[in-house]
Amino acid sequence: MNPQENNRYSDEVDLGYLISKIGNLFKKIAKAFVYTVDFYLKFKWIVLAMLVVGGIGGYLLDVNTPSQSKIEMLVEPNYNTHRMFYNTVENIPALFQKQHTDQEAKIELKKLFGEDYKYIRNVEVKPLRDFNYLMKGEEFIERIETLSEINDLDWVFEDLEKGFFNKQHLLQIVVIDENGLDKNRIAQNFVDYFNQIDYLQEYRKVSLDNTEYLLTQNDQSITQIDSVMLAAGSLASLKSIQQGVLLSDNSQLGNLLEQKTEILDQRLELFKTVKMQEQVLEIVHLNLNAKFDSAIASLSKKVLFPVLLILGFSLVMFFVFVYKQLKSYTSD
Template identity: 30%
Template structure:
């Protein structure tokens, strides 16, 4: 019993000290809150004046400052040029950071100084990507089992596999957005390597269209000849038909040629350029790319409070010194 008495006394002393510290902390917090309220009440007129000045400055800057406008290009890279487009966008951004005026003028023209940056991202089309081939389907099945979700669809490694991509051009000011966007699009289409590929494929498609047209004319002439002489046999330019063949078979072949023409014409329209332009929207006012001047009054008030807090701390330190 005698041994427990000092221990209990020490515990009571420790609890007493703890409660005293808690009381002191609560008093300090309450005192600080009261001081803050007193400060704002004492300086209320000055704070109102500072806030009004901040509002006036914010309104003035909002009207006079040049805003950033967004220009969006929806594109489809051809001839496996997706990586080229991404690399080109990254290179241009680095040139903007380093202020390479000669290079930027070649890309955007005389208004290059207005361009503040480029952004590019794929248009994530999971169904379109997976349905391209059985090999891709099997690959993504394995990835889905390993990851347990579809987050890998948005990883950088898959960006070149998507058909469409979105490029954003950030331009200062509302003027010349259309010109800048057009000159940038012409620039990324000026790659000689891909242009040569485009010329070769374009020529082959035109030759195939001419061949399809010739085949249809031959089919028409054969059908007309067979209808006139049903028991005859015709061999022309490597194509052999006899009366025993049904006319419907020839018509189906002609339809297949028209379907082939449709696909070829679609390729001509899309693959005329290295990068096909699907859609373009210029001079979009997007607040997320612009500084909000509404925060200026708050900054002015906080700066006023910071000045008085600094003076208060200096006085405290001088007393202790």
């Protein structure tokens, strides 16, 4: 037999072995299917009873279980309170876990949400990432400059990952819809919790006073520039110096116009700062009836319960079968 015939024979043997294995696999799958059908036919009355009982029980739970919805709050933490805001929200699940055994946890929940805290099931927060705002944010730039001097940027990367430097953040509160629930009161209580902290209010007052002072200085500068330009217009033909500016020099007037434009831009930004930072935590948008999407919550219990009962019964019988096989094996 030449080498080519040997190779062809070897390929035929390998292909035949593979087909044989595939055939055996399909036989095992078919046997498993037949055994499964035989098992459920053998216990068909038990399976039928579980279908009926599970369906009725699930239907009653569907009827009596209140629906869930979400309160979505788009908020802006001001005055460098981002880390405090996130730490507070991330600590809320632990407070709910300890509320029945720790009185302080219950008191803290009441401070955060009022008496309606008992309707809350989950609280989450995530940043709305805005890289354009991020690159212009004074806090971010200052933190980069400070930490780069000491070669420690780990904190910056950690804050970037969590989104502390972003302007707006989406807070989602999952609640059960029951009589007596006031969603607006929950949202307002949460915001008031931050806005009523004494030292933050003091920081806010100092910051706003400083902004008001800068606005006053800007107004005075604009008034002075307007006075100089008015004088320049009425004395354009005279070569005189007033308030340190050569009035006949058009380039000097151009510089004044540019300076006034810059001051007006600064004034606009200062006004925005005052408006946007009236509170420590500002609500930008509030949706009290956001849809709550959950695969488990949306699955009807009259379908889920029978399936779980049958799967549980099948699992128990499987362990019984394994036990009998092991017992038979050890007795032999």
